[in-house]
Amino acid sequence: MKAIKIDGRSIAEALRASVARDVALLRDECKFTPGLAVVLVGKDPASSVYVKTKARQAQAVGFKSQQFQLPSDVDEAELLAVIEELNADESIDGILVQLPLPGHINRWRVLEAISPAKDVDGFHPYNVGRLAAGRPALAPCTPLGIVHLINTVVSDLNGLDVVVIGRSNIVGKPLALLLGDAGCTVTGAQLQTRNLPSICRKADIVVAAAGCAELVRGNWLKPGAIVIDVGINRAIDSIGNIRLVGDVAFAEASERASYITPVPGGVGPMTVAYLLANTVKAAVSRRGLSLVRNFESSYISQSCSREHDRALDLERLT
Numbered sequence: 001m002k003a004i005k006i007d008g009r010s011i012a013e014a015l016r017a018s019v020a021r022d023v024a025l026l027r028d029e030c031k032f033t034p035g036l037a038v039v040l041v042g043k044d045p046a047s048s049v050y051v052k053t054k055a056r057q058a059q060a061v062g063f064k065s066q067q068f069q070l071p072s073d074v075d076e077a078e079l080l081a082v083i084e085e086l087n088a089d090e091s092i093d094g095i096l097v098q099l100p101l102p103g104h105i106n107r108w109r110v111l112e113a114i115s116p117a118k119d120v121d122g123f124h125p126y127n128v129g130r131l132a133a134g135r136p137a138l139a140p141c142t143p144l145g146i147v148h149l150i151n152t153v154v155s156d157l158n159g160l161d162v163v164v165i166g167r168s169n170i171v172g173k174p175l176a177l178l179l180g181d182a183g184c185t186v187t188g189a190q191l192q193t194r195n196l197p198s199i200c201r202k203a204d205i206v207v208a209a210a211g212c213a214e215l216v217r218g219n220w221l222k223p224g225a226i227v228i229d230v231g232i233n234r235a236i237d238s239i240g241n242i243r244l245v246g247d248v249a250f251a252e253a254s255e256r257a258s259y260i261t262p263v264p265g266g267v268g269p270m271t272v273a274y275l276l277a278n279t280v281k282a283a284v285s286r287r288g289l290s291l292v293r294n295f296e297s298s299y300i301s302q303s304c305s306r307e308h309d310r311a312l313d314l315e316r317l318t
Helices: 008-030 045-060 076-088 107-113 125-132 141-151 172-181 196-200 250-254 268-286
Strands: 035-041 064-070 094-097 161-165 185-189 205-208 226-229 233-236 242-245 291-294 297-300
Touching (some): 035 045, 076 107, 125 172, 141 226, 161 172
Parallel strands (some): 035 094, 161 185, 205 226
Antiparallel strands (some): 233 242
């Protein structure tokens, strides 16, 4: 029996609908609208597409959305000045600087300049440290989306063995922390890991985020495993056509897995959806509120007039 595809597009659509309900609630009951600012440096085609997608979806859920397009040769000080202005703007709850940045700009200096309370990408060392310590934090969007996808097919993660292939700060490392907090036994692996196939064969869940086309073969998997494919790679077939493939050999893996994410249409849509969810989370946390979801509805658990929580003790809302 072939694996069941985990439809990231429809799951992301449901999450966006939930975010839109939250935004309407905040607007109607608390008289404010969450604001998201996206900063793009240069004209990288892929980055431009991502920024347009994020802006379109932010507007669709009812956010106040702003985009800042800066030239590729912009001075680092000028970029930092834009971030400083957005940090001070009370109408902006989330700040995202689209990566990658041009080589003359120090990426870490830029990411660390963003207020941790508005760091909806979850890349600031403050949020990274809180996540590692098991404290409430704004976590990176892709790992949050992956955990959400897994939770749609298995309700209890306690005791499950997970292999995460890839150790990036954006996916691998924070995902291992989130899954560990959920009760999983997590093995972190990479391309250089010895006996990688045999390690994967012991796992209940395999997450491939190594950036290597079709790395994970079907015979690497334990029968019935859940497979999450984070990779997006361009491959050329025998007649010269370009197609997108993941880090998993999809056809082979589908013969052994119980559930599997396709590429495209799996993890990707969840990343943008969680950017929106993180923005709502930041918006209510900055105002000292708690937004509680109860099935198809949401409610505010504290007065909308409460002063901002300056301790940045962000609550988990998603």
